[in-house]
Amino acid sequence: MTGRDGGAPLEPLGNTPVVILVRPQMAENIGTTARAMANGGLFHLRLVSPRDGWPQDRAWRTASGADRILEAATVHDSVDDAIADLHHVYATCPRPRHIVKTVMTARGGAAELRAATQRGLRVGLMFGPERAGLDNEDMARADALIRYPLNPTFMSLNLAQAVMIMAYEWWMAADATPPRTLMTNETHVATKGELENFMGHLVRELDGCGFLRNAQKRPGMVRNLRHFFTRGEVTEQELRTLHGVVRELAHPRRMED
Template sequence: MSVSSEPSPAIILCEPQLGENIGMVARAMANFGLGDLRLVNPRDGWPSEKARAAASRADHVIDAVTLYETTAEAVADLSFVYATTARPRDSFKPVRGPKEANATLRARIGAGESCGILFGRERFGLSNEEVGLADEIVTFPVDPAFASLNIAQAVLLMSYEWRSGLLGEAAGPRFTAPPAPQAKKEDLQSFFAHLESSLEAAGYFYPPEKREVLAQNLRTMLTKAAFSEPELRSLRGVIRSFDHAAAKARSSDGA
């Protein structure tokens, strides 16, 4: 059996503990035509015979698994990412239900973007830093008195909504204006580093003990802008111009 050739979102499991859970995730993905499974630092290592057994012949998903040391590396080539969580977060990121989230994913992937969905650990889910890597949050309409979902259950719900939306979608328009590709996460993180370095030199982060909060607020605000690749290149050019002007001014003062 081969992986479905239809473009679909990547499923990223952050530090999964049990091979059986990974296998059940692979099975859920195969049920609904998803094939890109990414594992971030699985506790018991990889490959896993327990995962393969639990996958119930979804070997094409298991064989195509890719491994990453960090969540940032796992999403680096993606342009749009959802983080799944059952807990309210101290974040201004938009929060969607699974149906709305998958509609967004279908539109973006249909436009040629690379997208993914982050799922957290069995014990405590995603860290705030990992949620910070995502563009938006997706949560499920579960009973608040018992909101905990197994990883495979969460993946199954998102995979089902993905597939059912594809099958039930009406035909789109004959043509649309080609959208500019959204900037990849690695380019966005590089932009943040450049911006923060320039702001540091300009004395923006004051007082020093508030630097981390100020930097995180900037990152949250700029992530929501969903910059395209050309927009990000333009912004990098603007910052370089400011850097050049500031260096020239310092040189003149020194003279």
């Protein structure tokens, strides 16, 4: 196996899967694959018999800065050589084959990859050539197959897209980002005390201008106003703006010159 230089790939995050490109055909696709890998925290790339040899400068032009992944990539004459030091190998399978083997989704495969690496095992992900994908001999070397549940009437992915899906699922399998958050920038979500202060201000002015003059309806009208402001996460800045609005509305209307 040969590499362009001995540099380490970016910042490897522990024991991460090895991406194995089997007989890749275009240097540009290898470069965009490295870019996809870096996005998902995958840093180890192996090339099996690249059609145009290696290294290829065109790969660096499409890697968008993921250069060290390419620099540390190794070249192998066969799939057997590329996977010899791995404990588990998963192969992407774009179309059904006459093979009896476990088939998983990308999400299911990523979960198993995480579990294996947490036990200290080394794992690999195999991707086939751009036109035809992996052949039966390649897939016979894999422990399981991964197939993406995409639109069954159109399942066309380029190599980097296929790698990106697995890189994303690998990353998300351990990601703790909350599924929903409110961007407040320099302000903060208003506390109940701040909200109650505003409600008191609003109700006082509405009483003063006569809007709440119907004593029978007044409690329900105030509740409706309170519900309006407690349905979402109103920010402190928004409440300050509304205080200003109420103050201005409470003043006598000035006549224009």
